[in-house]
Amino acid sequence: MRTAIWALLVIALSLFVVWSSATPHGHAFWIMADPDTRWCCGPQDCFELRTVERTRAGWAFVSPVDGSAVVVPYNFRARYPSNNEHYWACFMPGGGVRCFFTSPEGV
Numbered sequence: 001m002r003t004a005i006w007a008l009l010v011i012a013l014s015l016f017v018v019w020s021s022a023t024p025h026g027h028a029f030w031i032m033a034d035p036d037t038r039w040c041c042g043p044q045d046c047f048e049l050r051t052v053e054r055t056r057a058g059w060a061f062v063s064p065v066d067g068s069a070v071v072v073p074y075n076f077r078a079r080y081p082s083n084n085e086h087y088w089a090c091f092m093p094g095g096g097v098r099c100f101f102t103s104p105e106g107v
Contacts, residue, residue, distance in 0.1 A: 031090065031101075037080055040099035041090035049087040059100065065091050072100045083103045 088101035
């Protein structure tokens with residue numbers, strides 16, 4: 001009986017690990033799950049931004065795609081609230097920002 005319980009536990013844990021690593025967008029899965037923002041990107045296009053500065057022109061950060069300097073204007077049309085305390089950006093294939101997600105304190 002114990003062997004069967006341990007076997008089920010190992011199987012369940014294995015399935016969880018496989019599912020969580022195979023989830024599209026990884027930590028940004030919530031972007032695709034939201035009907036209002038799912039258009040923002042494909043599985044490899046959204047990134048959590050570690051350092052974002054507020055400037056006179058907008059939110060400034062270094063692109064995780066190509067290392068270039070990016071400024072998202074405060075009146076950017078595709079701006080949404082983040083689901084956590086971090087900023088997020090989704091990029092177009094050419095490198096431009098498609099969607100920008102502001103943290104609660106950065107709105």
